[in-house]
Amino acid sequence: MSVIPRSFYKHTKTLYYLRKFYSQNDFAKFKNVLNTAKQVVVLTGAGISAESGVPTFREPEGLWRKLEASILYNPVTFREDPGLVWEYYHYIRELVLKAQPNAGHIAVAQYERRHAAKKLVTVLTQNVDGLHARAGTRNFIELHGNMFKTRCTKCNEVLVNTDSPICPALAGTGSPTSDKLVSDIKEKDLPHCQKPDCGGLLRPHIIWFGEVLETSVVEKADIVMSECNVCLVVGTSSIVYPAAAFPTVMAAGGSIIAEFNIEPSPASPKFDFYFQGPSATTLPQALSD
Numbered sequence: 001m002s003v004i005p006r007s008f009y010k011h012t013k014t015l016y017y018l019r020k021f022y023s024q025n026d027f028a029k030f031k032n033v034l035n036t037a038k039q040v041v042v043l044t045g046a047g048i049s050a051e052s053g054v055p056t057f058r059e060p061e062g063l064w065r066k067l068e069a070s071i072l073y074n075p076v077t078f079r080e081d082p083g084l085v086w087e088y089y090h091y092i093r094e095l096v097l098k099a100q101p102n103a104g105h106i107a108v109a110q111y112e113r114r115h116a117a118k119k120l121v122t123v124l125t126q127n128v129d130g131l132h133a134r135a136g137t138r139n140f141i142e143l144h145g146n147m148f149k150t151r152c153t154k155c156n157e158v159l160v161n162t163d164s165p166i167c168p169a170l171a172g173t174g175s176p177t178s179d180k181l182v183s184d185i186k187e188k189d190l191p192h193c194q195k196p197d198c199g200g201l202l203r204p205h206i207i208w209f210g211e212v213l214e215t216s217v218v219e220k221a222d223i224v225m226s227e228c229n230v231c232l233v234v235g236t237s238s239i240v241y242p243a244a245a246f247p248t249v250m251a252a253g254g255s256i257i258a259e260f261n262i263e264p265s266p267a268s269p270k271f272d273f274y275f276q277g278p279s280a281t282t283l284p285q286a287l288s289d
């Protein structure tokens with residue numbers, strides 16, 4: 001996860017350091033800016049799904065069996081104990097299947113639809129829960145993949161899979177409160193590729209720590225970032241790269257950046273607008289006409 005988009009180098013001006021205003025919770029001022037934008041990017045992280053009941057990663061309730069994100073979302077952990085990682089994904093897939101998009105996801109989707117004739121709205125999401133699509137967003141880029149897609153570790157085939165449970169051996173497993181840190185599920189009982197000539201172990205189609213984003217995804221993100229006028233940064237701790245660098249990239253290109261979060265991040269003072277509060281409350285306010 002280290003690719004710096006080309007657009008970063010295209011913009012050498014120091015607009016980013018010359019910001020003239022920093023507004024907190026000024027919806028009217030933000031709407032004036034948004035009204036003039038032709039291309040809008042909504043960069044989202046786990047916080048936008050918090051009010052749908054999906055745990056974030058770096059808050060205490062985000063820990064699954066006390067495992068930190070860097071351990072859980074890690075190809076080495078999967079190699080050593082694929083059963084443990086699949087137990088986690090079984091737990092989170094079942095939770096998300098029952099969850100609903102919240103008012104924040106819906107506000108973004110409705111904004112895109114209402115302005116489809118005049119504005120290009122693109123959601124760049126680090127989330128793998130698919131809730132933007134379920135809310136009705138059409139133009140989205142899933143930077144880190146999707147938990148309802150599998151990838152074969154042998155033939156690399158990617159398939160959509162919403163089975164519940166994804167395989168019989170995982171039924172009833174994955175409790176987040178268990179203290180088991182080693183799985184007793186045998187690898188042969190985990191999901192496998194159905195192609196007769198393959199049969200490889202399947203993994204979630206997700207970018208884990210130490211893995212690089214797909215080139216096609218980075219290229220698409222690069223284009224929308226270089227053309228964006230206004231960017232909403234929603235519910236992300238802005239510490240995982242490359243997405244953490246995206247607002248800086250866009251600001252360097254002259255975009256106005258507005259952050260929506262329940263608490264300020266280290267990057268907040270560098271942005272133009274800051275809206276404090278749950279995004280299911282602030283986004284509908286910011287994106288209504």
Ligand code: APR
Binds near residue numbers: 237265
């Ligand atoms: N509304 C808005 N923001 C919220 C809300 C809410 N209701 N609840 C929490 N937040 C904010 C938190 O303050 C925090 O800044 O959401 C952010 C969640 O941060 P993380 O848990 O670090 O999630 P994220 O930034 O999406 O993580 C990035 O890290 O583990 C990897 O690949 C994984 O995509 C993930 C990436």
